[in-house]
Amino acid sequence: MRVIFMGTPDFAVPSLEALLTKHEVVLVVTQPDKPKGRGKKMVPTPVKACALEHGIPVLQPEKVKEPEFVEQLRSYEPDLIAVTAFGQILSEPILEMPKYGCINVHGSLLPKYRGAAPMQWSIIDGEKVTGITTMYMAKGLDSGDMLLKAEVEITDEDTFATIHDKMAVTGANLLLDTLDQLEAGTLERIPQDHDAATYAPMITKETGHIDWSKNRQDIINLIRGLNPVPAAYTIYEEEVLKIFGAVISDVQSDDAANGEIVAVVKKGFVVKCGDGCLLITEVQARGGKRMMTDAYLRGHAMKEGILLQ
Template sequence: MKVLFMGTPDFAVPCLESIIKSENNNVIGVVTQPDKPKGRGHKLQPTPVKAKAVEYNIPVFQPETLKNRSFEDELKQLNPDIIVVVAYGQILPEYILNFPKFGCINVHASLLPKYRGAAPIQWSVINGDTTTGVTTMYMAKSLDTGDMIQKAEIQIGDEETAGELHDRLSLIGADLIVETIKKLSEGKAIRVPQNDSLSSYAPMLNKETGHIDWNKNSSDIINLIRGTNPWPGAFTSYKSEIMKIYKAYKGNTNTVGKPGEIIGIKNKKIEVCCGNSSSILIDEIQFKGGKRMNVSSYLNGHSIDIGEILN
């Protein structure tokens, strides 16, 4: 099977490498986003997918846009049997969707139709889900609405962060896409339409997504901390200074205090009152310009004022 791979971030790399190493598949090209300047020197950095493609000497294409049939000549020259798309970063126009014999196949990090959109991993954790997974599907004009082919379901760990879940799902997706390509090549892939009435949307996160509302209960706040770790990071304000919170645990369920009030230091963790008389124990923090560290380490050189209200 001649495969054209379209992807950009770290999540897509295991899928690309899995296809490269699989039997009876030949990755004839990789399409990824243009290099972007990073770091203090603003040097152009390749996308993770480009770096992996270069490692395997696979031709790389980085079009600024796919609109107006701008990639049509290259597509005809490559003539792929199938296009695999994993977090590419642009909407594919119809001339690309309709080109390959076996279709454009997407790897999506949720159990569709739940969590269509850009941030399914983060929202599954923020919303306190206990299961999630990966879906392979035919791509359609609308976002994440195409017929499904295969699913793989996993449990979300009680303390698992979005970053940790991201890494697990990327490996599961890598196995699943190879299985899906095999089924397609053998004519054994079954199209399963999505039930739109069961769909939900997972919008892209922004920095404000991580702002903690202390009126919520401890479970919701801990889920937000997990779901925004590593980015954008859950945060609050301590004495007008931004404090990011990366790890916390449930405290008591019968605390006395105002939401956001620091009510004590317990087991070298900061105990903060939440809604419904619950509390959390903050274990890992970072202040602006400082290092990310355990509260126990922070307390070695700093103090935390009991009674201060976080907001």
């Protein structure tokens, strides 16, 4: 099958690599390169880097809906367009272009968690199971007919980083299974129940600002869901302190205010939350490296009674 692949971040690379094992990928479309680092050097997207390694032509349009770009796509005569975490909405002329349509690899069990950040929000919300859905793309946001699904367990130890990696592999395998059934004529289209849909909005820096009045498990889930990026954080003495790990503490401090540091111990510092206390086990100060809190405390004196904001 002649396939155009659209994708951008690391999450999409396994999908592209999987397609290359069984199909003819005639073109890769990805987001424009962006400057990174102190030198602001232009860095290719992970999908672009993968495509170039395999000698596949790459296009990086600012806007895929521009008529000139749509005609450029049409010239490749794709049987199918496969999309994994591309980052732009496809116009109707593109959706209608391929013989077999446009199929998207989405990081949730639709119709739950439509939107930009389904993996992060599934952890933040305390879900125990997430997964991948392949779907026909439509004009609405992640609203097209579903095709295949694969579940992925979320353990208590999982973070966004670990779920991301598991889901990327699961998505790649499910994409191949979807195309196999598509070619065999056995693929079933299942309309979504739009009334059951939930939304997973884009993650912003402010998403990670910890509200210490919430219960301990909700705060742990927030920390896990934003680990490693953009990271949950609090304000300690007017400086941002990123937090990457926390466990429930048995320290009792009913009289303390929410967000108050109630104890500084060998393994970390203890913070009062809405339903008890948390021991903070891994942090990163502004301008510093990420480290276990016991190592951080050897070089930084934290004070009991300080109120985290």
